[in-house]
Amino acid sequence: MHEWALAEAVISTISRLAESEGLREIKEVKLKIGELQQIELEVFKFALTQLRDSSLLRNARFNIEVVNAEIKCRNCGFRWSLEKEKIKGDVAEAIHFIPEVIHAFIRCPKCGSPDFEVTGGRGVWIEDLKGVK
């Protein structure tokens, strides 16, 4: 997912969560981002600061943790991590937008199967929100 689209989605979700939990001001947001998203952290952080225009998030601190991509072959059970540097530029960009297209480009290094599962490092989670009621 694109950094700006992701930042917009994160801000929108935080606002919704804050409303449901009755928070007036957010102090800290703990975010986890899967490595497979191939997010440029600096661009993402910049987008977050540009998009947080409400009083709700003005003083919020964003703690962002990148979670390593882990893949498990459904065919032979082999587990491996994504070696980012070995992925070609155009493929990396495609995976950045739609991580599932990894199934078009990557095969199990042991048995060659395209039938594998991303067991870690996919997606974005808001792990925790700290704020004032």
Add this chain to the structure above:
Amino acid sequence: MSDPRLSIIDERLKDISDIIAVSSGKGGVGKSLIASAIALALAEKKYKVGLLDLDFTSPSTHIILNIEEAHPIEWKGIIPPEIHSIKYMSIIYFSGNKAMPLRGLEASNALIELLAITRWGQLDYLIVDMPPGIGDATLDVIKLIKRVRFLLVVTPSRLAFETVKKLIDLLLELDVPIVGVIENMKMGESTFIRERIKEIGLKYLGEIPFDHALEEAIGDPNRFSKTVFAEKIREILEMNDYLEGS
């Protein structure tokens, strides 16, 4: 705790007046050709139209409309390129023409991602080319695209009808609006499908004869627009007041 992608999908679709999923339950009945022809016909009428191909494992609207060379613009997400006056979005921009086997959860994730990143802007119509079946993609579209209406395609075959009937039952059960049913590849005079559709209480939108010239027009949108098939689609749209959306 929470998937942020889900909260942005409504925002991405909010300026689209009518969202029509062309679906069937059955494969090979002409969904992609009908979705492409509807999008082209509405664009010819100067409507602002988007076409979204959600058939991730067998996408084909890009071949019908010859969209192989286009690329989306990256701007705070993805802006679909406008080709033949249609804003066009497909997974092929990212997967190329490679085989991409996806299991259920992976297909759902790809669908969520595509809906979350695509900035359609203001559209009169978004036509969605659905994959066959009543599995993940159908359930995801119903769940994620709240204003979607389904246009169903069937061929004059009892086998096709029985499969489409299951999709109809599902949509009726879930209270999802159905635009109506198009009978494609009509070869004889049988009124079997028309009667069954009317019995169910759905709108029979019209029939399209089997068009032998259609295959030759694939990949050439100008020629495609001049086929009997495309002419019938224009007739169906007009007869049904451009499908009477909002």
